[in-house]
Amino acid sequence: xxxxxxxxxxxxxxxxxxxxxxxxxxxxxxxxxxxxxxxxxxxxxxxxxxxxxxxxxxxxxxxxxxxxxxxxxxxxxxxxxxxxxxxxxxxxxxxxxxxxxxxxxxxxxxxxxxxxxxxxxxxxxxxxxxxxxxxxxxxxxxxxxxxxxxxxxxxxxxxxxxxxxxxxxxxxxx
Amino acid sequence: xxxxxxxxxxxxxxxxxxxxxxxxxxxxxxxxxxxxxxxxxxxxxxxxxxxxxxxxxxxxxxxxxxxxxxxxxxxxxxxxxxxxxxxxxxxxxxxxxxxxxxxxxxxxxxxxxxxxxxxxxxxxxxxxxxxxxxxxxxxxxxxxxxxxxxxxxxxxxxxxxxxxxxxxxxxxxxxxxxxxxxxxxxxxxxxxxxxxxxxxxxxxxxxxxxxxxxxxxxxxxxxxxxxxxxxxxxxxxxxxxxxxxxxxxxxxxxxxxxxxxxxxxxxxxxxxxxxxxxxxxxxxxxxxxxxxxxxxxxxxxxxxxxxxxxxxxxxxxxxxxxxxxxxxxxxxxxxxxxxxxxxxxxxxxxxxxxxxxxxxxxxxxxxxxxxxxxxxxxxxxxxxxxxxxxxxxxxxxxxxxxxxxxxxxxxxxxxxxxxxxxxxxxxxxxxxxxxxxxxxxxxxxxxxxxxxxxxxxxxxxxxxxxxxxxxxxxxxxxxxxxxxxxxxxxxxxxxxxxxxxxxxxxxxxxxxxxxxxxxxxxxxxxxxxxxxxxxxxxxxxxxxxxxxxxxxxxxxxxxxxxxxxxxxxxx
Numbered sequence: 174x175x176x177x178x179x180x181x182x183x184x185x186x187x188x189x190x191x192x193x194x195x196x197x198x199x200x201x202x203x204x205x206x207x208x209x210x211x212x213x214x215x216x217x218x219x220x221x222x223x224x225x226x227x228x229x230x231x232x233x234x235x236x237x238x239x240x241x242x243x244x245x246x247x248x249x250x251x252x253x254x255x256x257x258x259x260x261x262x263x264x265x266x267x268x269x270x271x272x273x274x275x276x277x278x279x280x281x282x283x284x285x286x287x288x289x290x291x292x293x294x295x296x297x298x299x300x301x302x303x304x305x306x307x308x309x310x311x312x313x314x315x316x317x318x319x320x321x322x323x324x325x326x327x328x329x330x331x332x333x334x335x336x337x338x339x340x341x342x343x344x345x346x347x
Numbered sequence: 348x349x350x351x352x353x354x355x356x357x358x359x360x361x362x363x364x365x366x367x368x369x370x371x372x373x374x375x376x377x378x379x380x381x382x383x384x385x386x387x388x389x390x391x392x393x394x395x396x397x398x399x400x401x402x403x404x405x406x407x408x409x410x411x412x413x414x415x416x417x418x419x420x421x422x423x424x425x426x427x428x429x430x431x432x433x434x435x436x437x438x439x440x441x442x443x444x445x446x447x448x449x450x451x452x453x454x455x456x457x458x459x460x461x462x463x464x465x466x467x468x469x470x471x472x473x474x475x476x477x478x479x480x481x482x483x484x485x486x487x488x489x490x491x492x493x494x495x496x497x498x499x500x501x502x503x504x505x506x507x508x509x510x511x512x513x514x515x516x517x518x519x520x521x522x523x524x525x526x527x528x529x530x531x532x533x534x535x536x537x538x539x540x541x542x543x544x545x546x547x548x549x550x551x552x553x554x555x556x557x558x559x560x561x562x563x564x565x566x567x568x569x570x571x572x573x574x575x576x577x578x579x580x581x582x583x584x585x586x587x588x589x590x591x592x593x594x595x596x597x598x599x600x601x602x603x604x605x606x607x608x609x610x611x612x613x614x615x616x617x618x619x620x621x622x623x624x625x626x627x628x629x630x631x632x633x634x635x636x637x638x639x640x641x642x643x644x645x646x647x648x649x650x651x652x653x654x655x656x657x658x659x660x661x662x663x664x665x666x667x668x669x670x671x672x673x674x675x676x677x678x679x680x681x682x683x684x685x686x687x688x689x690x691x692x693x694x695x696x697x698x699x700x701x702x703x704x705x706x707x708x709x710x711x712x713x714x715x716x717x718x719x720x721x722x723x724x725x726x727x728x729x730x731x732x733x734x735x736x737x738x739x740x741x742x743x744x745x746x747x748x749x750x751x752x753x754x755x756x757x758x759x760x761x762x763x764x765x766x767x768x769x770x771x772x773x774x775x776x777x778x779x780x781x782x783x784x785x786x787x788x789x790x791x792x793x794x795x796x797x798x799x800x801x802x803x804x805x806x807x808x809x810x811x812x813x814x815x816x817x818x819x820x821x822x823x824x825x826x827x828x829x830x831x832x833x834x835x836x837x838x839x840x841x842x843x844x845x846x847x848x849x850x851x852x853x854x855x856x857x858x859x860x861x862x863x864x865x866x867x868x869x870x871x872x873x874x875x876x877x878x879x880x881x882x883x884x885x886x887x888x889x890x891x892x893x894x895x896x897x898x899x900x901x902x903x904x905x906x907x908x909x910x911x912x913x914x915x916x917x918x
Contacts, residue, residue, distance in 0.1 A: 196530060199479070200467060207471055229529075241657070248654040254476040254496060257530040 186237040188217065189263040190339055191247060192347050193232040196255040197223060204253050205232060208246055214238055218271075218314075218336035229257065231347070233339050235314075260346065262339055267347075272311040272335040274299070275321065278328035279306035287327055294320045305330065355483035356381035356514035359447070360389045362490035365522060368418050370394050370409065370773050372402035376422020378462060379449030381514040383420070394773065394802065397794035399426055401766040403433020404792065406444040408770030411753045412728060412780075414565070416443040416497045417770060423449045424462030427469075427508070432760055434473040437504040439757025440588060441561060443497035444504045452512040453481065466508050475503030480510065483518035492526050500533040501652040502565060534651065536676065537668030544664050545623070546680035548645050552621035554689045555581040558604065558633075561588035561756070562626015562650060568671035569593050569749050572625055575674050580686045582693050584612040586627050587737075588756040591746030596725070601693060602745070605633040607738040610700035610891045610904045615693050616641065617900045623647040626670040629659040630757070631895070631917055639898035649673045700891075700904055702742050709884040710859055712736055712811045716743040718862045719781065719809065722870055727779040728771050730754065732764030732788030734818040736811040738889045740783045762791030765808055769799050772806040779807070779870070786812040786839055796849040799876035807869050808878045810842050813885050821888045826913045846878040853878040 195201050202221060209216055220233040238246070243261060250259040279287055284306070291298060291308060294316070300307035310320050314337050321332065341347040353361065359382060363371070372394045375383045386393050396402040399421045406417025421427055427448040437444045451460040467479045476496050478489045493505040549555060557576055563569060563585075569592040576583050576599045583593050584604040595602055602609040604616055616622065622644050627633070629648075634640040637659060648655070648662035649670055656665040666673055704713035716739050723729075725747030731737040731754040746752040753771055755763040768782035789810050799806050820834040846853035852872060854865045856879060869879050893902045896916025 200471070200477075203468070204471055211472065245654070245658055248656065252652065252654045254528060254531045 186239055187263070188235055188237055189243050189261055190267075190269070190337060191234045191236070191243075191250070191259060191261050192339055193234070193250060193259045194224070194257045194347075195230050195232055196257070197228055197230040198255060201230070201255045202232070204255060205234075205250060208249050209236060212242070212246070218334070220336040220338055233337055235337050258346070262341065262347075266342060268340045268342060269313055270311060270338045271314045271317055272309065273317045273321070274333045275308045275310070275324060275329060276331040277306045277308065277324060278304070278330060280304070283327050287324070290320070290323050296320065352517040352519045354381060354385065354514065355480075355486055355509070355516055355518040356385040358483065358486050358518040358520070359490065359509065359514065360385040360391065362487050362522065363418060364389060364391060366490065366494045367415070371418045371420045372396055372405040372409075372770065373420035374399050374402060374422070374426060376426045376449060376462070378423035378451055378511045379420060379426070379514075381511060382447065382449065382509065393420075394798060396766075396798050398792065399429035400432050400762060401792045401795040401798065403430045403444065403446065404436065404760075404763045404766035405770035405773070405795075405798075407433060407437050407442045407763070408730060408753055408767030409774040410437075410442045410444055410770075411767070412750055412771035412774040414498075414567075414750070415774075416445050416494060419444060419446040421446070421448055422462065423451055423466070424464045426462075427466040428464055431470060431473060432758075432762075434470055434504045434506065436755050436758040436760040436763060438473050438475065440755065441502045441565060442504070443502040445493050445497055446504060446506045448506065448508045449514070450479070450508045450510040453510045454512070456510065467506065470506050473504070474506045477506040477508070479508045480513050483513050483516050484520040486518055487520050487523045488525065488527065491523060492528060495526055496528070496531065501562075534667050535669050535672055537666045537673045539676070541664065541666040541668075542673065542676045543680060545647050545666060545677055548621060548647060548664060549579060549623070549681055549684070552645065553685060554618060554620040555579060555684060555686065556615050556619035556622045557581055557583045558616075558622050558624045558627055559583060559585040559589040559592050560624065560627020561586065562670045563589055563592035564626075564749055566626065566651070566669045566671040567749055568625060568674050571671050571674040571678065573597065575678050575681065578678060579681055579684050580690065581684065582615055582690060584608070584615060586630065586633055586756070587741055587754060589627060590741065590752040591749050594747045595745035596747060599690075601697065603741050605630075606635070606893045606895070607742065607889050607891065609702060609742065610902065611693060611696035613891065613893065613899050613902050614696045614700070618692070619644050621645040621647070623649070624662075625649050625674065626651070628655050631659070634659060634899070635893045635901070636896055636898045636916070639900070710857065710862075710881060711887060712813070712881065712883045713739050713743055714859055715809070715811065715856065715862055715866075715881045715883065716740050716783065719783075719866055720744040722863070722866050723779060723781070725751065727751070727781050728753065728768075728775060730764045730768040730771060730780070730782045732782075732784040733759045733761045734785045734788060734816065735813075735821065735887070735889050736783055736785045736817075738818075744783075761788035763788070765789055766792050766795045768806050768808065769795055769804060772804045773802075780805075782806065782808045784808060784810055785817065786810055786814060786836055786842070787816045789842075790839075793845065796846060796851050796876065796878075800849050800851050803875040805873045806876050807872075808876070810878060810880045811883055812839070812842060812880055813883050813887065814839055815885055817887070818889070820886070824886070824888065825907070825911050826894070828910070842878060842880040851876050851878055853880065855879075856881040
């Protein structure tokens with residue numbers, strides 16, 4: 174019996190983080206997401222909320238694609254009447270934070286190991302049940318990826334991630 | 348006594364009057380009844396169409412013939428969805444139209460009410476911007492913003508969806524000039540550094556080429572571009588939609604470039620050392636295979652839309668600005684170039700590869716269009732539909748001035764030509780307007796014969812009837828071993844009788860010898876609309892041709908003797 178050859182890892186296009194400053198109006202999110210959908214691009218994560226002025230919202234999007242296509246998409250997004258500005262922050266030293274909630278089976282016999290990981294990642298236990306645990310962790314998306322991978326063997330029941338929050342450093346515009 | 352508070356519909360119509368609207372092209376229906384009612388007391392003339400698609404193309408023709416926005420009014424649901432093709436057509440060709448839709452009452456939105464359609468949702472991809480009016484007080488601002496958005500920057504369609512309770516309810520909001528568009532800005536004059544850089548690049552060129560598109564028509568840049576061409580002594584080509592910006596009979600003009608452009612225009616594209624796009628977007632009909640498009644030439648791109656920068660071609664220099672203002676600013680910075688050799692070469696190509704067609708073997712569309720051009724001399728407004736007749740018209744009917752050529756380019760919308768001509772004729776009642784259409788496209792909007800007839804519009808419709816969807820048949824012949832599929836229009840009506848059934852004057856041309864006489868009759872007929880049906884040979888092909896996805900230098904100047912591979916390009 175011969176072993177099945179390992180499938181070659183699929184090389185994903187690079188992940189980009191776009192930040193949009195938009196009118197806080199109905200339909201704006203649809204107009205923005207259509208720019209991705211018409212190219213068959215998937216939005217990996219999306220955060221939308223009011224900014225400091227209630228008339229405007231902030232949208233932070235992560236998605237995969239080649240640089241040239243993304244550049245053109247950013248120009249098309251910026252062209253939307255409801256988009257005040259659109260910036261691709263990829264490669265910038267921006268502040269990036271994500272938060273995640275993880276629900277684990279976490280039987281009693283495994284909890285010591287789990288708590289060691291929680292402590293190492295400065296995570297928190299936010300719900301302590303007799304047959305489940307809910308953990309909260311925050312940090313870079315890469316950190317959360319790693320945290321989730323470590324916990325996978327313990328049986329993840331649910332995972333909810335906020336999507337990436339991003340702010341440019343210093344006086345640069347986000 | 349207090350004056351009565353107007354309804355939302357009355358306010359809407361008053362706002363349209365303030366914007367200078369003369370005509371509304373529309374079809375009534377339940378959800379739009381308050382607005383149609385308000386039109387009874389308005390000085391705006393309602394043009395009742397027979398299908399909403401026709402209304403959108405009429406508004407589009409009106410807009411392209413004048414630069415002023417065309418306005419459409421339809422009801423909710425199917426009335427509104429029938430405007431989608433017209434919105435796409437206007438978006439792709441940057442035409443300013445405003446489509447106002449009735450909508451079910453606000454409390455019923457999202458509840459599958461009778462004739463409810465999520466029209467803002469359906470149309471997001473085909474509008475420059477759109478509004479769902481939630482409160483009547485917003486009407487004056489929304490109308491003002493819609494006209495500003497439709498006509499400024501890169502023009503385009505705007506849709507306003509008006510629930511019936513909003514149009515029926517009171518609206519005491521005052522008229523406003525204020526715009527609340529923080530995400531929308533329009534660049535006029537370009538950064539002078541870009542203009543200086545362009546002058547520097549031009550100064551080094553020995554084989555320059557000015558490539559003129561619809562942006563030059565929209566910004567009325569033709570005069571400036573002509574001056575620039577003459578000052579540089581640079582040849583000019585234009586796109587399908589750029590026709591008329593610069594006089595195509597000017598000695599420096601090489602005609603239309605691209606898929607069915609003249610051989611000499613395309614040869615100039617291949618051999619130029621600098622190509623400057625003036626309001627053109629390197630469409631795939633123009634570039635052919637992009638990787639082989641002018642690989643060594645310096646590329647300058649002037650466009651009012653920054654999203655066009657690098658979309659297809661990465662230019663050496665992009666100038667964001669209004670085409671006319673950019674060229675006017677550029678003219679003082681340039682000097683005559685040493686293009687003697689280059690112009691000689693272009694003229695040799697012009698003599699060697701003229702447009703031609705067989706003079707024998709039945710009536711040819713090219714002959715009819717050639718004679719139409721001889722009769723109208725570029726002074727008539729011509730609209731076209733989409734297909735072979737469109738390309739032959741573009742080749743043979745040379746455009747001499749701005750806004751005399753109206754054709755669906757980007758969307759390639761069959762059914763556009765005839766209603767667009769009606770809109771253009773309303774806009775320019777004293778001008779001669781001809782729709783040049785094929786038998787396929789004409790049947791898509793032929794019911795508008797009634798619209799033209801009721802208003803006794805002197806619009807003329809030339810039907811090039813080959814009883815085929817000819818362009819597709821041509822491709823099947825060339826690339827699909829002549830396996831025709833879905834192109835034979837057997838069952839076509841007798842178009843002369845059809846026109847007569849609408850009370851419209853009609854003539855038929857069967858022989859080349861009849862062409863001049865019949866065209867002249869139509870030319871002189873001013874009592875109402877008329878139709879000329881040219882029964883042309885069934886199987887004829889448009890050449891030159893650059894197969895989709897082929898490089899410009901692979902152009903077929905005449906019918907190939909060998910079998911061709913299927914094209915790789917989009918369509």
